[in-house]
Amino acid sequence: MxxxxxxxxxxxxxxxxxxxxxxxxxxxxxxxxxxxxxxxxxPDCVLNIIRFNAEDSLHSRLLRWGVRIPMYHVGSFAFYRRDEVVARLVHSLKFFNKPEIGRWMGQWAAQVMSSEGFFDGVDAFVPIPISRSRRRQRGYNQAELIARGLSDITSIPVDTSILYRKRDNTAQTHVSLVERGSNVKDVFALFDDCKAEGRSLMVVDDVITTGSTAANAIQTLSEIEDIRLSVFSWAAVREI
Ligand SMILES: [Zn+2]
Incomplete structure (x- = not known):
């Protein structure tokens, strides 16, 4: 043999x-x-990634967009800096039709962060949904791929039957901060038959900039009774 x-x-x-x-x-x-x-x-690029360690600033970003419910875990894996490895990975995932990167990114983050207890007590990952037209165009939801990678390592399931996107808010990279805020209001909604009462859900996104998208998802999810909410993003900018 x-x-x-x-x-x-x-x-x-x-x-x-x-x-x-x-x-x-x-x-x-x-x-x-x-x-x-x-x-x-x-391996050099893997070593060069800088871990995100500004959780307080993520909390204040969510607060700024009106999130008042207490959050369970809020964190990000890496600092997002333009022209560096992290930005290139996210860019390749979003714009160059490379879905395999997303799952690998999720697995990588989960391997590191699960040993820190970041995913403890979480019942399901809820990727930030993209609109149907964006999905058709890109072929996949990058946040969902990252969530699948997290799930591969943690065995926590991905649940896409809770939150959906009502409308598209176009290319966020090119709009101003104020526009971004108004752009995502009422973007998300809960599926009528979603079963999430009493659960602990972790919202998953690829990058947090102002935090408005995550905040809006949180606001919508907070309508669920007896819910515990967390946020994970693969990368986040240092400050706004
Ligand atoms: Zn390299």
């Missing part, structure tokens, strides 16, 4: 080397060529 396993391993390695020769892959962070055994991002 061990010989058979050995042959299989060598065959796979040979196939991977051939694929690498024919279709070389490059690090999404720095553009250097990846080794056969490396996946999406090189």
């Amino acid at each position: 061990s010989t058979y396993a050995g042959i299989r391993r060598r065959t796979r390695l040979l196939a991977d080397s051939l694929a690498d020769f024919l279709f070389p892959r490059y690090c999404l962070g720095c553009g250097r060529r990846l080794a056969v055994t490396q996946h999406l991002v090189c």
Whole structure:
């Protein structure tokens, strides 16, 4: 059996080397060529990511948008800084049709943050929904992929049957802060038949900037009776 396993391993390695020769892959962070055994991002870029440690500022962002209910866990995995690895990963996920990155990003964050107890007591992940037209255009919801990656590691289920997006608020990157606030009001709603009373839900998003999108999702979810709410974003900007 061990010989058979050995042959299989060598065959796979040979196939991977051939694929690498024919279709070389490059690090999404720095553009250097990846080794056969490396996946999406090189080890240097993984090490260069700066962990987010400004939870207080996330709380104040939610407060600023009127979130008054006490939050259970609020946190982010990495600092989002323009032109750095984190920004490149998020950008590739959102605009370059690379769904495999999202799940990997979620798994990576969960491996680190579950050992810190960040997901303890959470019953389900609720990815920030995107509109149907955006989903058609992009082919997937990037927040849902990240949530699936979190779920792979934590075994906490992803629940997309609670919250939906009523309308699209177009490319947030290009609108001013004030516009963003008014842009997301009444964007989300609860499904009529959603069953979430008494549960502990963690909203999942890719990036938090002003916090208005997460705050609006929280406001809508807080209509559910006896609910406990948390927020996770894969990345967040330092301050607004
Ligand atoms: Zn790299």
